[in-house]
Amino acid sequence: MNSVISLASSFPRSGLLGMAFMMLGTLPGCESRDQAGGDNKKDRAQPVVTQSVDWQPRQVRIEAVGTSRAARSVTLFPEVTGEVVEVTLKAGDRVKAGQTIVQLDDRDQRLAVELARVELRDAERRYGRYQRTRESGSVTESALDDARSAVERARINLNRAEVALDYRSIDAPFDGHIGISDIDPGAQVDPSTEITTIDDRSSLLVSFQIPELFLGQIAEGQAIAVSTWASGSPQHQGEVLEIDSRVNPQTRTFDVRAQVDNTEDRLRPGMSFRITLDLAAGRYPVVPEVALQWGNDGAYVWAVDGGTVSRVPVTVVQRLQGKILVESGALPEGMSVVTEGTQRMREGLPVASIAGL
Known part of the structure; x- marks a missing residue:
């Protein structure tokens, strides 16, 4: 008995507690509670809020400077x-x-x-x-x-x-x-004498240049917004009338001509305009903003496929209100992504999806 007490007195209190736990762990039936329930916890699906992936075109707003002329214009000379x-x-x-x-x-x-x-x-x-x-x-x-x-x-x-x-x-x-x-x-x-000019300005033809990147995305009849450079000037609506058949090799642009109604006679031929044109450039997956995560290797989302999650890398294309257009070949339309519960996710984890509103 004295030998046991003297042995105990030679160890610090913390060391004795550690040894006791180690000895208990080796006895049959003394597994810890965490170890007993670990497998069940691992197999249990984690509840998460998800939302389906939609695909939509990327909206691109182009601004250009245009020069106008009358719908019909002529300089008169005598015969x-x-x-x-x-x-x-x-x-x-x-x-x-x-x-x-x-x-x-x-x-x-x-x-x-x-x-x-x-x-x-x-x-x-x-x-x-x-x-x-x-x-x-x-x-x-x-x-x-x-x-x-x-x-x-x-x-x-x-x-x-x-x-x-x-x-x-x-x-x-x-x-x-x-x-x-x-x-x-x-x-x-004589025939070389300029008499005067006549302009039919009931409508104006506005010419401007667009980068060749958007060739094929502009069609005749497409709506445009036209405004003058004066502060507070109202916008005027027009539509694309003609598209040039070739690209300028020096500027890498092509010419577009639009027609703008001027029945109120507020505009004049020769004026310059600020052109605003909205284009749809390709189709991309759109995910909720809260679903986008960032890691050391860039942006990603947790995609749900077959009841488990997987990490899908994405590239941000365009930010919208509450949503983000991304580029990824692994996000087909209709696939669900995790929007709430992302902090608990890991590769291959089973999840129980709750569709987001």
Whole structure:
């Protein structure tokens, strides 16, 4: 007995407690409670909240600078040389198609038209007489043919005279607004003299460039938003009208032309615009923001497949409100990902899924 006490007195109290536990652990039936229930705890499925994976396009907003022109625009030049006798409209006036803007001196041309009409009437009367006397044999077929040809020549001369007369007036080819002109009555003009401009600005054509990356993702009829650079200017809606057939090898962009309604006449040709265009670029899995985890090797999610979880690496593509577009080949549409309980997850752990709201 004394030997036992002396042995105990030679060890610290903590050492004795450790030895006692070690001895108890070697006795049959003395397994710890944790060891007895460990296997059952390992096999028991962990409750987690999950949510299904959806796929949706990546929304890309493109902003570009565009330059506008009128839907129809023309610079007027005279067809002939002459003296201006009248300017009927001034800058800013609205003109109708066919309305005369500048009138040149046309006295000689009017006389030429009258002379051509007289010659035509004479030729027609001569041809009529020859036809009436044809049966009597007093007019040969050759003379009749010459009279017929004379009528045709006279008609052509009249048409040419009328065209020359038309050239003496400069008319609007379509409805629009007149631009500034430096032409006054008495001025001498020729075919190289710029008279004025006409713009049909009921709608504008806005041209801009898009990176070649988005070629094939823009279609005719696609909506765009157009706004001026003035602070607080309202947005105007338009649609894509034309897409160029080639990419510029220097800028790696392609041209797009859109049509913008301007019936209220607030915009002007030549203005520059800020273009906003929303595009859908590919389809990607979208997961809840709370499902995304980060590790030493990057982002990942816990995916549920067959009642167990697995770690799936992902690459963040775009952040949305409460959701994240990711890139991964192991997240098919409809697969569930863990949104709550991620801190308890490990590879291959059985889980009981509770669908998230």
